Amino acid sequence: AEAFNAAVAGAKALNAFIVETPEHALAAADAADKAKAEDNLKPLSGVPIGMKDLFATAGYQTTAASHMLEGFVPPYHATVAAKLFDAGAGMLGKLNLDQFAMGSSNETSYFGNVISPWRRNDGGNAPLAPGGSSGGSSAAIAARIVPAATGTDTGGSIRQPAAFTGISGIKPTYGRCSRYGIVAFASSLDQAGPMARDVRDCAILLEAMSGFDAKDATSLDLPVPDWEALLSGDLTGKRVGIPREYRVEGMPAEIEALWEKGIALVKDAGATVVDVSLPHTRYALATYYIIAPAEASSNLARYDGVRYGLRDLPDGANLQDMYAATRADGFGPEVKRRILIGTYVLSAGYYDAYYTKAQRVRALIARDFERAFETCDLLLTPTAPSAAFALGEKNADPLAMYLNDVFTVPASLAGLPAMSVPAGLDAKGLPLGLQIIGKPLDEQGVLDAGL
Numbered sequence: 516a517e518a519f520n521a522a523v524a525g526a527k528a529l530n531a532f533i534v535e536t537p538e539h540a541l542a543a544a545d546a547a548d549k550a551k552a553e554d555n556l557k558p559l560s561g562v563p564i565g566m567k568d569l570f571a572t573a574g575y576q577t578t579a580a581s582h583m584l585e586g587f588v589p590p591y592h593a594t595v596a597a598k599l600f601d602a603g604a605g606m607l608g609k610l611n612l613d614q615f616a617m618g619s620s621n622e623t624s625y626f627g628n629v630i631s632p633w634r635r636n637d638g639g640n641a642p643l644a645p646g647g648s649s650g651g652s653s654a655a656i657a658a659r660i661v662p663a664a665t666g667t668d669t670g671g672s673i674r675q676p677a678a679f680t681g682i683s684g685i686k687p688t689y690g691r692c693s694r695y696g697i698v699a700f701a702s703s704l705d706q707a708g709p710m711a712r713d714v715r716d717c718a719i720l721l722e723a724m725s726g727f728d729a730k731d732a733t734s735l736d737l738p739v740p741d742w743e744a745l746l747s748g749d750l751t752g753k754r755v756g757i758p759r760e761y762r763v764e765g766m767p768a769e770i771e772a773l774w775e776k777g778i779a780l781v782k783d784a785g786a787t788v789v790d791v792s793l794p795h796t797r798y799a800l801a802t803y804y805i806i807a808p809a810e811a812s813s814n815l816a817r818y819d820g821v822r823y824g825l826r827d828l829p830d831g832a833n834l835q836d837m838y839a840a841t842r843a844d845g846f847g848p849e850v851k852r853r854i855l856i857g858t859y860v861l862s863a864g865y866y867d868a869y870y871t872k873a874q875r876v877r878a879l880i881a882r883d884f885e886r887a888f889e890t891c892d893l894l895l896t897p898t899a900p901s902a903a904f905a906l907g908e909k910n911a912d913p914l915a916m917y918l919n920d921v922f923t924v925p926a927s928l929a930g931l932p933a934m935s936v937p938a939g940l941d942a943k944g945l946p947l948g949l950q951i952i953g954k955p956l957d958e959q960g961v962l963d964a965g966l
């Protein structure tokens with residue numbers, strides 16, 4: 516109990532948790548004791564995990580880090596949450612995130628930013644961003660408060676925060692994990708996945724989280740492999756592609772060096788390294804930042820002050836006034852920006868010029884990957900173009916923030932499994948991550964290379 520209380524106190528300083536639920540974790544611990552006595556332990560018996568506050572949890576507030584959903588208590592669990600609980604896990608709390616998962620630094624949360632437990636070693640002691648949107652998850656794991664947590668990844672929100680905090684995180688193939696009960700951001704991109712200290716823990720969690728769900732129309736009806744049992748760091752015979760278009764202009768030397776280090780590591784593990792081309796990479800960010808806001812503007816139309824959460828009803832207000840007041844008050848600036856961009860690109864006059872075009876480019880990006888995977892089994896890239904930046908550093912400039920997603924969004928647009936694994940520290944003592952992208956459904960290959 517002392518360690519437990521210390522963990523909760525540590526979490527408070529980082530602002531990683533929106534709601535603490537120690538009773539849930541303790542109940543799971545008791546159940547684990549009982550299961551142990553009966554020799555009936557489950558894969559996650561008693562493991563106290565963190566739950567990104569984008570997953571609906573019955574009886575526990577689920578906010579998406581937004582004022583709009585403050586106090587909203589869903590009557591059911593997200594499928595992924597239910598699966599983790601069924602596997603024996605307990606929930607230590609609901610973790611902070613960027614509001615509606617929109618952001619790369621956790622600074623768009625209504626409940627305040629999360630602080631990374633990392634500090635630079637060169638005297639620059641400005642608090643650092645834990646990455647986003649799963650920044651509560653990454654900070655809580657990096658600070659050793661929880662051994663593992665759930666994340667969601669729409670354009671990099673598992674991988675980039677993992678890279679920023681020196682932990683591992685995998686976004687599986689689109690459709691592996693049910694989206695049922697996850698607050699929707701961009702439905703054709705949203706995927707849940709685990710974040711943990713190492714690859715093996717990610718494999719164990721992913722197994723518990725995956726599987727067909729009739730409640731999600733895009734859920735894949737396929738068996739879930741025993742990824743952990745099959746885990747092997749031997750890459751003999753594997754071909755690892757290095758996409759040349761990821762050598763983006765202005766890439767810092769330390770990221771170049773990180774990539775070289777990764778190439779040496781996969782060679783050591785027995786892989787052959789090949790040069791591949793993904794010619795449409797440079798359009799990926801623009802494509803993502805049209806498609807994701809378009810879907811978000813549609814998904815977020817449901818927050819009308821009637822069905823969920825907040826309702827602002829000024830004196831004498833009619834229905835229209837109530838909608839306007841509620842949405843003006845309930846959504847943060849980044850969410851409003853996305854809704855504005857999304858409604859613009861979906862509007863009658865601009866639909867073809869922006870939305871249709873983006874969908875076409877998305878198909879080209881997916882085809883690039885298909886072609887590349889004719890000559891290789893996996894792709895290796897840096898996860899992000901920089902180490903963690905300071906809180907506030909990119910906040911004033913949305914475009915600078917969006918640019919940080921340059922290496923993660925292509926795999927999201929193509930629905931591919933992709934993982935970030937820690938790959939050492941930069942000169943300032945900050946963690947850097949390498950990204951491994953796999954063929955559809957080849958989580959095993961991705962996890963093996965990550966190991």
Ligand code: GLN
Binds near residue numbers: 617667668669672
């Ligand atoms: N940073 C990206 C965005 O703001 C990705 C977010 C995510 O994957 N949820 O949209």
